[in-house]
Amino acid sequence: MRDRARPRADLRTAVWRAAALGFTLLSGVAATALMAEAAFAAGFGAWDVVCVVLIFFTTLWLAWGAAQSLVGLAPGRRPAPTDLPHPDAPTVILLPICNEDARAAAARLAAMEASVRAAGVTVDFAVLSDTRDGDALILERQAFAPLCAHRPDRLRVYYRNRTENWGRKAGNIEDFIRNSGGAYEFAVILDADSLMEGETIGHLIARMQAAPDIGLLQTLPKIIGATSWFGRAMQFAASFYSPVFARGLQRMQGPTGPFWGHNAIVRVKALAESCALPELSGRPPFGGSILSHDYVEAALLARAGWRVEVDPAIPGSFEEGPDNLVAYARRDRRWCQGNLQHLRIVGAPGLTAWSRFVFVQGIASYIVPLFWAGFLLSSMAALVAAPPPDYFPEPYQLFPVFPDRNTREIVALAIGIVGLLLLPKVGILAAAIASDRTKGFGGAARTTASVLAETLLSSLIAPIMLMYQSRAVIEVLSGKDGGWPATMRGEGRLSLSEGRAAAGWISLSGLAALCVVAWLGRDLLFWLLPVTLPMIAAPLLIAATSRPAPRGLFTAPDEIAPSPVIAAYRTALGTGTAQAAPAEKEARVA
Amino acid sequence: MDQNLNTLNDLDDVDTSPPYAPLAMPRQILERDRREGVIGALLRLLTARNA
Known part of the structure; x- marks a missing residue:
């Protein structure tokens, strides 16, 4: 209670x-x-x-x-908190993974491990694997094995694989808390594509130590690593617009802030006492495991009396995003089902x-x-x-009224x-x-060009997403479970035929709508062109926006001056070994 | 809640299990008792401050 x-x-x-x-x-x-x-x-x-x-x-x-x-x-x-204590509370960095690119995930972990060590912070890392595919599991174990070896000059890295994947990601974390949560005061929850600077992790721990009433502190992760038109536009938007939206959210939500599922620190005691999610009665899509568990966990923490805060000003927090519209729509389908499932939870007692x-x-x-x-x-x-039309509404009217x-x-x-x-x-x-914030985005002129291009691109994409989202809602409401497909990151370029396979039905719908409107009358035709034309061109737009974009457009600050942990991750990934994070190499030389 | 570590050579020689330090996690209640009906649910929602 x-x-x-x-x-x-x-x-x-x-x-x-x-x-x-x-x-x-x-x-x-x-x-x-x-x-x-x-x-x-x-x-x-x-x-x-x-x-x-x-x-x-x-x-x-x-x-x-x-x-x-x-x-x-x-x-x-709000000014940044000062006089923070040294971050020394027992903390674990949780990395839940499920059929991910193990080599990339291990390279990220290696980069973060070196960065945390360089920041003078001591934490444990725990890789929580839900991977079931045999080949993927072998690759995963090979990738993480060098990081798990006991070494006095390294931070501890644990790895465990669940044979029963109850509760999906929330269940994966719950399983860890039930078995090992007593060893830690705080847990930093990451996603497979998350990256965080060691300084940032130290700052999060110190903030939690300084405010015992905070149950969860969420950072605003910036998207990195995008190469396509679609991905880079999203990356720019996340860097340029999102901090402002998140500050608005911070001001409006106050102590009842959000949890976005990753790149956040949580007080283990708070999570344990208030966030063991039940299975909802009935079958998916509305019953079963709670899909969008993060929103629910934030609400449950607040219900139990803990503050949940977001601070978009905390730097050094990153994630990757889908590189094309089809991958984005696939992830969105899962989020759609998760959010609509909240119809079952919105009336939960005590919120x-x-x-x-x-x-x-x-x-x-x-x-x-x-x-x-x-x-x-x-x-x-x-x-x-x-x-x-009645051209002569009045009797004995001399001139018609149009x-x-x-x-x-x-x-x-x-x-x-x-x-x-x-x-x-x-x-x-x-x-x-x-x-002068535009300086980080390549200057005022380049930022303006990026905003114009992003606005044009998002306007073209909007009718296509409208169709995908409408279909998703109709599917969920009619009881169709979309499951939990893994987010495919960096799956890259799509051909026109792949675009046609994914959005041929949108093209046909757009063409049909245009024909009907043209047949009805030209009044509405003009107004509906911005909607129907992108729909008709959906396969072409999907294929075109998945192609590499020029580096001059959609410039983001982390491209001009990459964060050290990003550089370390790319080096580790490039060398193909998770052991070769540059910070570690430098430490050895020193 | 079985969390057997699959045995493969690469991780066999290393103890990779996280420390055993169990913590209780009481299962949360999110759904109301359907038998209370719509009026009961509304009353509980209105008095949610004391829930």
């Missing part, structure tokens, strides 16, 4: 929340009013009601994202109101694309169902929606130029 008071948001957090929610509601109401006014002028039909309702919810979602960035852009940052709101937000992130699709279809249906679809209101609505989409990007770019 809980014996600690749940963390309460302070006044400042409450004000940020109220301001963001107020802006969001105001935007939603304004968009709805404009839509309703335009529809009334043309004769309000049943489909118009659907359009008005859907535009309300879709605008709410867009405005919420914009509000988060505005809150993040607001001045008055804080904000935790419930976070669940609703995660669910909405997948439902809203369906609303957008519904809005487009309803707009088409409204056009079909509209009454025939029907007016209230273009002014529709244009205002479109500008408003596009504005909400662009506001965060423009705001972040303006603030970065003013503060």
